[in-house]
Amino acid sequence: MTAYRAVVLEHFRRPRNRSLLPDANRAADGANPLCGDRIRIQLRVESDRIVEARFTADACALCIASASLLTDGVRGMTTRDATELDARWITGLLGGDPPAGRVKCATLPLDTLRRAVRDNSVEVP
Amino acid sequence: MSEILLESLDPSDESRVVQATLVSATGSSSKKIGAKMLVGASGKLLGGVTIGGCVDAQVIEAGDALITSGGRQMLDISLDDDEAWEIGLTCGGTVEVLIECIAPSDANDPAVSSYAAVRNALDGDRAAVVATALEGSRTSLVIDEDGIRTGTLGDPVADDAAASMLPEVLRTGSRAERLPTANGAGQIAMSLTRFAHELDMRTVVVDGRERYATRDRFPDADEIRLGMPSEIVAELAPGKRNAVILVAHDYKYELPVLRNLLRSTVGYLGMLGSKKRGAAVRDLLREEGFSDDELSRIRTPIGLDIGGKSSPEVALSILAEIVAIRSGKRV
Numbered sequence: 001m002t003a004y005r006a007v008v009l010e011h012f013r014r015p016r017n018r019s020l021l022p023d024a025n026r027a028a029d030g031a032n033p034l035c036g037d038r039i040r041i042q043l044r045v046e047s048d049r050i051v052e053a054r055f056t057a058d059a060c061a062l063c064i065a066s067a068s069l070l071t072d073g074v075r076g077m078t079t080r081d082a083t084e085l086d087a088r089w090i091t092g093l094l095g096g097d098p099p100a101g102r103v104k105c106a107t108l109p110l111d112t113l114r115r116a117v118r119d120n121s122v123e124v125p
Numbered sequence: 126m127s128e129i130l131l132e133s134l135d136p137s138d139e140s141r142v143v144q145a146t147l148v149s150a151t152g153s154s155s156k157k158i159g160a161k162m163l164v165g166a167s168g169k170l171l172g173g174v175t176i177g178g179c180v181d182a183q184v185i186e187a188g189d190a191l192i193t194s195g196g197r198q199m200l201d202i203s204l205d206d207d208e209a210w211e212i213g214l215t216c217g218g219t220v221e222v223l224i225e226c227i228a229p230s231d232a233n234d235p236a237v238s239s240y241a242a243v244r245n246a247l248d249g250d251r252a253a254v255v256a257t258a259l260e261g262s263r264t265s266l267v268i269d270e271d272g273i274r275t276g277t278l279g280d281p282v283a284d285d286a287a288a289s290m291l292p293e294v295l296r297t298g299s300r301a302e303r304l305p306t307a308n309g310a311g312q313i314a315m316s317l318t319r320f321a322h323e324l325d326m327r328t329v330v331v332d333g334r335e336r337y338a339t340r341d342r343f344p345d346a347d348e349i350r351l352g353m354p355s356e357i358v359a360e361l362a363p364g365k366r367n368a369v370i371l372v373a374h375d376y377k378y379e380l381p382v383l384r385n386l387l388r389s390t391v392g393y394l395g396m397l398g399s400k401k402r403g404a405a406v407r408d409l410l411r412e413e414g415f416s417d418d419e420l421s422r423i424r425t426p427i428g429l430d431i432g433g434k435s436s437p438e439v440a441l442s443i444l445a446e447i448v449a450i451r452s453g454k455r456v
Contacts (some may be wrong), residue, residue, distance in 0.1 A: 029353075035182035035334075038354075103182050
């Protein structure tokens with residue numbers, strides 16, 4: 001088994017940070033409309049720093065694994081650094097490049113995170 | 126079966142459509158060779174070459190591009206959700222899908238004329254097959270069970286070869302490799318809502334894909350909900366008088382929805398899939414702490430065993446099972 005596949009399987013079966021974040025103050029929903037992956041990223045940002053990141057998703061193994069790694073990786077980052085993350089960063093965490101037809105599955109959480117960072121309009125229930 | 130997908134489109138709405146045909150599959154494929162999907166210029170989708178998921182998404186993307194450029198193209202697609210395949214949640218292998226741009230309102234279009242010939246045969250109570258050339262220009266040949274030929278593959282030898290396969294195709298009712306029939310791939314959820322309407326059952330269709338969850342596709346559904354399926358199902362909170370039928374055949378929806386429902390009071394919980402796939406889903410959920418009692422609530426394979434394989438037949442078997450349970454029968 002390749003390192004990439006082992007990482008994806010581990011984070012799919014035991015995803016980190018998969019739950020709602022009750023005190024989130026930033027959030028965004030993302031979707032790959034054709035394959036149907038759907039994800040929500042919620043953040044707690046204090047003094048321009050991400051202090052907590054969680055996700056919920058109805059998505060494929062690769063997307064779940066990517067979200068799991070992403071939410072772990074951005075905790076403690078400044079919002080500016082988080083918005084500058086790119087696809088290479090996430091494939092680095094995954095341990096390899098996804099198959100060509102599934103790059104969108106891996107990058108959906110990152111695209112959603114970027115929008116969540118820019119959103120400060122979330123009203124916490 | 127006499128469903129012809131192209132007849133479901135209004136030519137005045139769709140000046141061009143892309144027809145996708147599953148031509149070959151290695152490994153395990155969830156649909157038979159010959160399964161078809163139409164991608165309309167308006168965004169409309171009918172049928173499917175797999176049961177949803179990333180492969181159909183790639184076919185739709187390629188189809189959208191082909192509508193603009195025209196022509197035909199063979200797609201070689203890897204069912205490359207290897208991680209999920211490894212734990213038995215999805216199909217593996219590769220598929221070849223032929224996509225062709227056709228003009229529904231042009232009677233001379235090879236696809237349109239071949240389906241007209243098929244309709245003619247069906248109206249005369251005769252089965253028919255459509256042979257399609259996979260390379261070169263678009264040609265097709267229709268042969269009905271009386272041996273009457275319409276059209277040509279452009280080569281008499283190829284026409285004869287196709288005709289020689291006719292008895293076997295008609296005998297088995299299956300699609301011979303590289304010789305797709307005119308059967309369209311029906312969709313289980315569409316049939317479910319249609320039949321459920323007749324049975325006075327209220328239906329809610331839930332999906333995360335906006336081109337699938339449309340009123341066009343589900344005219345008989347009481348409600349169509351687009352969004353994250355697990356959230357929608359949690360909000361609907363189905364109880365003991367309700368049935369939840371998972372027919373996406375996609376673990377990305379099945380697992381989150383099941384997590385929400387296994388400890389609910391929902392009366393019927395069915396999931397499309399083989400025993401093997403059902404076991405893989407249960408194994409994964411067992412790892413997450415669900416008990417055997419809770420997991421035993423998932424009915425898979427779903428429906429009464431009535432021997433049918435087509436989507437409407439599967440839908441019929443599912444509803445028959447629900448009616449039987451509702452009537453107190455042991456199934």
